[in-house]
Amino acid sequence: MTIDPSTFDEIIDRRGTHSVKWDAMEALYGVPAEDGISMWVADMDFRPPQAVNDALAQAVQHGIHGYYGDPSDYAAAITGWMKRRHDWDVDPAWLSTTHGLVAGVGLCLQAFTQKGDGIMLFTPVYHAFAKMIGANDRKVVECQMDVVDGRYSIDLEKAKAQVDGVSMVILCSPHNPGGTVWTEAELRAIAAFCVENDLILLCDEIHHDLVFAGQKHHVLANLMPELSDRLITLTAASKTFNLAGGMTGNVVIADDEMRAKFAKVHLAAGASPNRFGMLMTTAAYSQGDDWLDALIGYIDGNRRILEEGLSAIPGVQAMPLDSTYLCWVDFAGTGMEAAEVQRRVQDEAKVAPNHGDSFGKGGETFLRFNVATPRARVVEAVERIQKAFSDLQ
Secondary structure, eight states, X not given: OOOOGGGGGOOOOOTTSSOHXXXXXXXXXXXXXXXXXXEOSSOOSSOOOHHHHHHHHHXXXXXXXXXXXXXXXXXXXXXXXXXXXXXXXXXXXXXXXXXXXXXXXXXXXXXHOOTTOEXXXXXXXXXXXXXXXXXXXXXXXXXXXXXXXXXXXXOHHHHHTTOTTEEEEEEESSOTXXXXXXXXXXXXXXXXXXXHTTOEXXXXXXXXXXXXXXXXXXXXXXXXXXGTTTEEEEEOSHHHHXXXXXXXXXXXXXXXXXXXXXXXXXXXTTOOOOHHHHHHXXXXXHHOHHHHHHHHHHHHHHHHHHHHHHHTSTTOEEEOOSBSSEEEEEOGGGTOOHHXXXXXXXXXXXXXXXXXXXXXXXXXXXXXXXXXXXXXXXXXXXXXXXXXXXXXX
């Protein structure tokens, strides 16, 4: 079914709906929801595929909301999607469903590492990784990436110098916040680094469906099946289809021994699947292809508007995205302190982005803007920010 991209132009008021993106904006960023533009946390201001809301409506109409059982159609939807979209053959037995992927990261840390272990991150990177590492009494080891030809590059020689005491690497593929899609050669090099140093590799591929034309995401488990004795892959429908509130993610482990270790920790946590998240995921993966294709084209247009508009400000440079809907913009060239940049964007322009320093070393001069919102908002946000920096023009 063809999806009209203009459906994403609809502005849906999310204020007062328990939306952290809109209802927490003023408390966190000082930007009032009445006339502010929320561009921080990674959820979209779009309805999911109609099949998702139909599945929920059917469940509400039935009216009984007990424990979820018989996950066969759920597993079939996931395995069908991975084969169809990524040419990845996933055995349903490899899947463990967690209460979102941040929880999945915590369970993996508990299953495969020890308290006091170093966990290596290639920074700047998704801020929840460091939070979970610290919360589980492990140590964050930051290997700061380089920017080469406008994209992030991982210096594995630098990583080798930091590997003492490290037991796990967490890789974000595609990368958040930079939007980099790692090449096959880069992924093979990271895998070789983990083998050489006997490290577990936790690969978060939650953004793997949101890749723009001309780019190709490589599923690491598919690219290197021989890595299965040390590889865990994280996937979810949440970023792809805007289902974050369903709190449903999947930890994919092909190796029997590793999967048994994870299952023991998962059982000890007493966690069981979220019924509504399972229903939403099943519907989205079964019937969401056309919606996603339209979405990617729409977001591609939005990110170009923001990249070009903000990069037109002297001293500001947006990193061109290969993937995701999260634009990573460097204000270093303005010569301003981060607090002044934030004041202009938040207080003057009344736009709320994520602060770059929360993503670790290398993010201090950046802001992250979520462009998964109706295009009129992106255009207005660019105009407001340009005005806030008009003295540089």
